[in-house]
Amino acid sequence: MNYIELTDKALISDNDLSWDDLGGGIKRKIMAHNEQLMLVKVAFEKGAIGTLHQHPHLQMSYVAEGSFDVTVGDHKKVLKKGDVFFAVSNIVHGVVCTEEGLLIDVFNPAREDFL
Template identity: 75%
Template sequence: MNYNNLTDKALITDNDISWEDLGDGVKRKIMAYNESLMLVKVQFDKNAVGAIHQHPHLQMSYVAEGSFEVSMADEKKILNQGDVFFAQSNVFHGVVCLEAGLLIDIFNPHREDFLSPSQK
């Protein structure tokens, strides 16, 4: 699927988008985006890590499956299916997957650094 078309689509089928293997038990699918918003699925194997990082984007993450130890600034909490975390701009955050899981990440604005040159 050509991701350039994602900005033009309103109805997106999961099976039309391939997983991008990020290594170390983490895969992602960029489901949809425009300049101001992006939705990404991130699948984690048990014990996989989303390293502590920060970025200027707002990020909301919904735990669709599994269990995660989430670090946000100086706080850590275990979040399970149905829970959410909200990373404000430039706040350090990361996850450790305690039980194989899936996060649904929403970014504002979109994460241009996630896009390949052909997607920009």
């Protein structure tokens, strides 16, 4: 990999990337990734549901805006701006957006199903 390719992948401008509309009041923007790591912005309209699901990836999610009812395994909690949840591999997790919000999701390894 030459310096130009490395720089293009290392310095990412939000305005250069487009949102993918997932329907149901949710849109996603993949900000950066390689095989081991992925950072994704997920915007939610009030009332939008991130359906309960599980996957083999580790996931940490930072609440950048809004408020969410979050379920991770048997635990439920209201999380707001500045809070974080951690979903280990294969644990059931999901969110309900109670105030228009934005999650910053980090996955290890990268979610190939998003690409």
